[in-house]
Amino acid sequence: MGKARVRAYQLALLVLIVLGWEFSVRLGWVDAFFFSKPSDIAVRIYAWFASGEVYRHLWITLAETVLAFLSGTLAGVAFGLWLALSPTASAVLDPFLKALNSVPRVILAPIFTLWFGLGMASKVALGFTLVFFIAFFNTYQGIREVSPVVLANARMLGANRGQLLRHVYLPSAASWILSSLRTSVGFAVIGAVVGEYLGASAGLGYVISQAEGVFDTTSVFAGIVVLAVFVVLLDVGVSLVERKLLVWRPEPGQEGGTV
Amino acid sequence: MHAHENPAAIELRGVAQRFGGYTAVEGVELRVAPGEFVAVVGPTGCGKSTLLNMIAGLRPPSTGEVHVFGERLEGLNRRAGYLFQTDALLPWKTALHNAALGLGFAGVEAAEAERRARAWLAKVGLAGFEDRYPHQLSGGMRKRVALAQVLVMDPKILLMDEPFSALDVQTRQLMENELLRLWEEDHKSVLFVTHDLEEAIALADRVVVMSAGPASRVIGDFPIGLARPRDVTEIRLTEAFLEVHREIWGLLRKEVMRAHGQG
Ligand SMILES: Nc1ncnc2c1ncn2[C@@H]1O[C@H](COP(=O)(O)OP(=O)(O)O)[C@@H](O)[C@H]1O
Ligand SMILES: [Mg+2]
Secondary structure: OHHHHHHHHHHHHHHHHHHHHHHHHHOOOOOHHHHOOHHHHHHHHHHHHHHOHHHHHHHHHHHHHHHHHHHHHHHHHHHHHHHHHOHHHHHHHHHHHHHHHOOOHHHHHHHHHHHHOOOHHHHHHHHHHHHHHHHHHHHHHHHHOOOHHHHHHHHHOOOOHHHHHHHHHHHHHHHHHHHHHHHHHHHHHHHHHHHHHHOOOOOHHHHHHHHHHOOOHHHHHHHHHHHHHHHHHHHHHHHHHHHHHOOOOOOOOOOOOEO | OOHHHOOOOEEEEEEEEEEOOEEEEEEEEEEEOOOOEEEEEOOOOOOHHHHHHHHHOOOOOOEEEEEEOOEEOOOOOOOEEEEOOOOOOOOOOOHHHHHOHHHHHOOOOHHHHHHHHHHHHHHOOOOOOOOOOHHHEOHHHHHHHHHHHHHOOOOOEEEEEOOOOOOOHHHHHHHHHHHHHHHHHHOOEEEEEEOOHHHHHHHOOEEEEEOOOOOEOEEEEEEOOOOOOOOHHHHOOOHHHHHHHHHHHHHHHHHHHHHOOOO
């Protein structure tokens, strides 16, 4: 009941915004040159998909996103595990990591283009630098927050180091890692699109930047809409995985069970 | 060294534990014979958990020695099962997988480990709850899973840290009776820590009293001659129980008062 109602309100709000926009332009309150209008945008998106020209760009952006997401997450988790379990390394590297993470990534885009060329590699590298730190910090935190009693219990039950990692550290960190994945996917997309925007020959970011170059606001908005839907779909996919892997976690307010 | 003839299951020799500048326990001497059920009582914060952690090998003593069946303890105590004071189940594993955990660590094949874990869950009254996660169980049920998790490993020594203190009175007496029933089966050596003197007397062969901290040590050692098998609810009403309770309480009371800064 509550959920259906929220959905209804959301739909109503969306319709209101779209209609308000459409009629503001049609009635001449705002200039179509700067704002385009929803019906034109819808037609443009339809044309893109009908002609099939958008698929190539979508595919490129998707590939860059997935590669950045996977490589960044894997590397971040592995590195986070290592640092969390070796106090010396973590103490030594701490300031370096903080400094690296404070670099705004946009600045790196031209350098990556220089190093890796105009193709996909430079975009993947950019997304990687974003995703890596998210995965790293969350893994590190997750390992550090392992309950000492649970850990002692597993040790008393005879767990060796590898078994502790597999049965205690990783599952404990998993809730942190998994809840960071959605953020990571968003950042992987940002890496890809910003990279494309700043210099590429394909991808959604490239499409948007080309349209901006010729003041084609309809294509700009069409690109943004496609991008938004793309991100939402990725996000839904990740939350499905997350829910599946975290069945053991209590729903809020469900703690305790029955006697 | 000729103590090998009949070595104690647990023996503490002049044991002390310090945390930085704070001495929690000092000069502790304690013996638990094989098959003996010993309860340790003392005011909260006197160092009972600290004592168990040293015997478990989780934190070696600052000075003194821990001996287990005649051998000096190095590293973790492989012959001891430890029932912790707070929840120690793995929240991401079901009751069954929690109970089978130790067997899995020991390399027992999964099907066999689960069969034995299932049998133990049934034994502690949890048949039908195998697939529940800890958060889906009540506090008492979680304690039962923890008990199964430890007992399935068949340890020679059982260390229990106020295992039932978080439970309501009825559940608690139920669990105490079940513990006694399980113990009667194979007479493990048990060191049972509690701040509840009645529980200690009802369960144990011997009650050991610790002084208030800092530098807590053993100040009293009382054999409990009550007949077994016992029912913890009924035994509390007997004259013999009350007499021994009065005797020990006379000593413990002062320490509790001291711990609360009134002595
Ligand atoms: N890891 C620790 N670091 C510092 N102090 C500790 C630590 N563990 C226990 N203590 C101190 O040692 C004393 C005994 O603690 P504990 O063994 O938990 O008492 P009990 O189990 O009898 O309630 C307490 O004063 C406690 O604050
Ligand atoms: Mg304690």
